Amino acid sequence: MKYFIKKLAGLLVTLLVVSFLVFAAFAVIPGxxxxxxxxxxxxxxxxxxxxxxxxxxxxxxxxxxxxxxDFVRGDFGTSYRYNMSVKEMIQDKVPVTLTLTAMSFCMIVxxxxxxxxxCARHAGGWLDRSVIVINQIIMAVPAFFSGILIxxxxxxILHFFVPGDYVSYQTNLPxxxxxxxxxxxxxxxxxxxxxxxxxxxxxxAQMKLDYVRTAYSRGNATREVLYRxxxxxxxxxxxxxxxxxxxxxxxxxxxxxxxxxxxGMGRILLTSIxxxxxxxxEAVIVCIAFLVIIINxxxxxxxxxxxxxxxFE
Amino acid sequence: MKxxxxxxxxxxxxxxxLTIALGACAGDRADDDRSQITIGxxxxxxxxxxxxxxxxxxxxxxxxxxxxGLVKPDSDGNLVDALAESHTISDDGLVYTFTxxxxxxxxxxxxxxxDDVKYSLDRCADTSSGAPLVAAFSAIxxxxxLDERTVEVVLTEPDKEFLPYxxxxxxxxxxxxxxKNPIGTGPYKYVSRAPQENFVMEKFDDYWGxxxxxxxxxxxxxxxxxxxxxxxxxxxIDMFLRITLAQSEQVSDDYQVLEGTMNLVQAxxxxxxxxxxxxxxxxxALCYAVDPAGIMxxxxxxxxxxxxxxxxxAFGKYYMEELNDLYETDLDKARExxxxxxxxxxxxxxxxxxxxYPQHVNCAQVIVEQLKEIGVEAxxxxxxxxxxLSTVYTDRNYEATxxxxxxxxLTPAAMLRRFTxxxxxxxxxxxxxxxxxxxxxxxxxxxxxEKTQYYKECERILAQDAANVYIQDLPCFVALNKKYxxxxxxxxxxxxxxxxxxxxxxxx
Numbered sequence: 060m061k062y063f064i065k066k067l068a069g070l071l072v073t074l075l076v077v078s079f080l081v082f083a084a085f086a087v088i089p090g091x092x093x094x095x096x097x098x099x100x101x102x103x104x105x106x107x108x109x110x111x112x113x114x115x116x117x118x119x120x121x122x123x124x125x126x127x128x129d130f131v132r133g134d135f136g137t138s139y140r141y142n143m144s145v146k147e148m149i150q151d152k153v154p155v156t157l158t159l160t161a162m163s164f165c166m167i168v169x170x171x172x173x174x175x176x177x178c179a180r181h182a183g184g185w186l187d188r189s190v191i192v193i194n195q196i197i198m199a200v201p202a203f204f205s206g207i208l209i210x211x212x213x214x215x216i217l218h219f220f221v222p223g224d225y226v227s228y229q230t231n232l233p234x235x236x237x238x239x240x241x242x243x244x245x246x247x248x249x250x251x252x253x254x255x256x257x258x259x260x261x262x263x264a265q266m267k268l269d270y271v272r273t274a275y276s277r278g279n280a281t282r283e284v285l286y287r288x289x290x291x292x293x294x295x296x297x298x299x300x301x302x303x304x305x306x307x308x309x310x311x312x313x314x315x316x317x318x319x320x321x322x323g324m325g326r327i328l329l330t331s332i333x334x335x336x337x338x339x340x341e342a343v344i345v346c347i348a349f350l351v352i353i354i355n356x357x358x359x360x361x362x363x364x365x366x367x368x369x370x371f372e
Numbered sequence: 373m374k375x376x377x378x379x380x381x382x383x384x385x386x387x388x389x390l391t392i393a394l395g396a397c398a399g400d401r402a403d404d405d406r407s408q409i410t411i412g413x414x415x416x417x418x419x420x421x422x423x424x425x426x427x428x429x430x431x432x433x434x435x436x437x438x439x440x441g442l443v444k445p446d447s448d449g450n451l452v453d454a455l456a457e458s459h460t461i462s463d464d465g466l467v468y469t470f471t472x473x474x475x476x477x478x479x480x481x482x483x484x485x486x487d488d489v490k491y492s493l494d495r496c497a498d499t500s501s502g503a504p505l506v507a508a509f510s511a512i513x514x515x516x517x518l519d520e521r522t523v524e525v526v527l528t529e530p531d532k533e534f535l536p537y538x539x540x541x542x543x544x545x546x547x548x549x550x551x552k553n554p555i556g557t558g559p560y561k562y563v564s565r566a567p568q569e570n571f572v573m574e575k576f577d578d579y580w581g582x583x584x585x586x587x588x589x590x591x592x593x594x595x596x597x598x599x600x601x602x603x604x605x606x607x608x609i610d611m612f613l614r615i616t617l618a619q620s621e622q623v624s625d626d627y628q629v630l631e632g633t634m635n636l637v638q639a640x641x642x643x644x645x646x647x648x649x650x651x652x653x654x655x656x657a658l659c660y661a662v663d664p665a666g667i668m669x670x671x672x673x674x675x676x677x678x679x680x681x682x683x684x685x686a687f688g689k690y691y692m693e694e695l696n697d698l699y700e701t702d703l704d705k706a707r708e709x710x711x712x713x714x715x716x717x718x719x720x721x722x723x724x725x726x727x728x729y730p731q732h733v734n735c736a737q738v739i740v741e742q743l744k745e746i747g748v749e750a751x752x753x754x755x756x757x758x759x760x761l762s763t764v765y766t767d768r769n770y771e772a773t774x775x776x777x778x779x780x781x782l783t784p785a786a787m788l789r790r791f792t793x794x795x796x797x798x799x800x801x802x803x804x805x806x807x808x809x810x811x812x813x814x815x816x817x818x819x820x821x822e823k824t825q826y827y828k829e830c831e832r833i834l835a836q837d838a839a840n841v842y843i844q845d846l847p848c849f850v851a852l853n854k855k856y857x858x859x860x861x862x863x864x865x866x867x868x869x870x871x872x873x874x875x876x877x878x879x880x
Binding site (some may be wrong): 088089090091094095096097098099100101102103104105107108111112123138140141142143148151152196206210211214215221222223224225227317318319320322326327329330333339 | 414416418419420421422427428429501502503505551552566567568569592593594596598602605606607608609625659728753756757758759761762763764766777780796797805855
């Protein structure tokens with residue numbers, strides 16, 4: 060119970076700090092929503108009138124408190140640019156980014172765990188060696204570049220998908236998922252490669268420990284030792300990595316969204332920053348921060364499930 | 373036992389993922405029988421949809437399809453009657469009288485009335501928020517309904533060039549939320565928008581005029597310029613507005629590349645108050661050192677139209693080609709002028725350029741090289757467009773910048789007013805009594821020949837004072853799938869989708 064209260068307090072403090080930092084950052088960087096909106100046709104009178112209308116003349120701290128009070132009550136404000144409620148703008152984008160993350164996460168798990176185990180079991184064999192080489196290459200290629208390669212090979216040459224032909228999940232769910240498949244691969248590849256390497260090393264390290272020898276001496280076959288005893292222990296560093304990777308994918312999907320022209324949270328965030336559209340930026344950042352914290356929390360719980368010796372007080 | 377279960381789950385997951393992915397790949401694109409076109413745009417219509425409040429050029433050019441004013445520009449830049457059937461301007465330039473077109477319908481089915489016209493014009497001129505929504509409307513004294521099909525606009529001062537502002541959209545008085553629910557009289561009506569994703573319009577069947585050919589127009593945001601060519605070649609979009617020359621060379625044979633001009637004045641704008649640009653000899657030296665033809669050669673294979681003052685060719689009789697030769701590239705003369713001004717060894721300055729406009733960044737890079745020849749060291753500082761707007765344009769805190777300035781309406785005043793001493797957007801801090809006088813005379817003269825002469829005088833003064841280092845009107849390329857035709861370039865920031873048609877539809 061105490062643990063939960065502690066976690067919850069940590070969550071609130073983090074969100075407060077993050078959201079205030081965003082406000083503070085906007086106060087420091089040049090550019091102003093009113094001049095950004097009015098462009099080169101602006102007159103000083105119009106800019107002033109607009110600043111007044113948007114409530115930009117109040118000091119940063121007052122604006123922040125006002126925003127935070129509304130936010131807590133579930134009012135995310137209105138986008139300066141689009142004149143639409145921020146909630147309305149974001150609620151369609153969150154599922155896009157989450158789907159992308161979930162798909163690539165599934166791929167990582169599906170590829171990395173079986174492959175890592177097989178490699179460890181046949182360490183030194185031809186499969187293991189070729190996987191190590193391929194792994195090195197994939198890890199060295201950043202997601203945006205594999206994204207471009209995938210577009211070229213599967214999109215333009217093999218015609219498995221039409222590059223840029225994104226469809227909203229509300230219009231056509233299967234086509235949406237189909238379009239998300241290749242971007243998910245691009246995100247998953249380098250992370251899966253890392254996970255394979257990590258699991259393989261971890262399993263091999265565990266295999267040298269005393270409990271493994273004991274398990275063998277009791278007459279267990281390699282398979283049983285591996286799955287029943289080693290895997291659980293070897294998973295701890297992999298779970299840590301997967302948790303970090305997941306958080307990283309949510310916050311980092313911006314780049315892949317750009318490469319594949321997917322209008323997710325990343326795109327909204329980027330354009331809103333350059334438009335100085337604070338309410339939208341705030342909401343997206345807080346949303347991402349919230350998800351990342353929740354994932355960390357879940358990872359903690361999984362630790363406990365895997366290894367009951369780990370407790371949180 | 374446990375491992376078997378895990379294996380089964382894994383297998384099931386793999387199968388589902390593959391089924392979905394492969395099933396989706398086979399999906400068909402066509403949704404129904406209606407003709408449609410998907411047009412890629414580099415920036416979302418990220419603005420209010422209220423035509424009087426929207427200010428971004430990218431929004432205005434799209435809203436052109438939804439809204440109309442009493443008059444509207446045609447593809448030659450002439451103003452033709454739209455919601456007005458005819459108009460007259462009094463000889464003293466004070467009263468504009470419009471006879472309204474009958475039975476014009478709004479997108480919601482209601483009929484446009486004189487009340488709607490008065491409401492819309494009054495709304496633009498409304499000063500209750502501190503400043504009128506449309507700055508030029510402060511010149512309106514009153515809008516009067518003479519009878520149910522005649523409306524007159526009375527100005528506070530004579531102005532024979534006020535007609536371009538009558539392109540302001542007429543909207544129904546009954547619509548309380550024009551920013552979300554745009555209702556106009558244009559050939560297309562609004563269907564939906566998804567921020568950073570798309571903007572959908574459909575043909576308005578009750579349009580008063582000839583109307584559109586294509587039923588459904590989807591504007592798709594392609595924010596990353598690297599994916600434009602793949603989106604075109606893959607077939608995700610049928611058209612892209614404003615691609616670069618390099619991109620135009622990469623598009624497949626399915627596309628025609630149309631060439632027009634951007635209708636702006638690209639120049640190295642100088643802060644005339646900042647040292648050493650406050651010295652006319654220094655500014656002239658820069659003009660002699662910078663070679664526009666060289667810039668065009670490097671950046672666009674020689675495409676582009678040179679300009680010698682703040683006016684571009686689409687302005688017809690106002691454009692003065694002869695000013696292009698005023699500063700024939702001459703490095704010796706440039707060095708001489710610099711020496712006279714007290715900079716025999718040159719000087720260095722910062723060139724602030726908005727990073728999101730590659731055409732200006734590329735231009736700045738060539739300028740930097742050209743200026744090295746006379747010992748002038750320019751350092752490029754890239755800033756975001758929003759920073760540029762506040763630091764350079766509003767606060768005038770810069771030395772020099774490379775951008776393109778366009779005209780909000782096709783009046784020479786729209787290009788030249790900003791260089792008068794008192795103009796709030798005179799961001800180059802240009803001060804010249806002669807210029808102000810010539811501009812004032814141009815505004816107030818009622819005789820067209822005289823007016824033209826004064827505007828030309830303004831252009832000449834700008835060039836002779838070397839207020840800016842003028843370069844070119846940039847070339848503009850549009851990629852359009854060969855299935856479609858009818859695209860028209862406008863001398864203004866306008867996209868008319870109603871003129872597009874399907875080629876086979878036309879040949880039937």
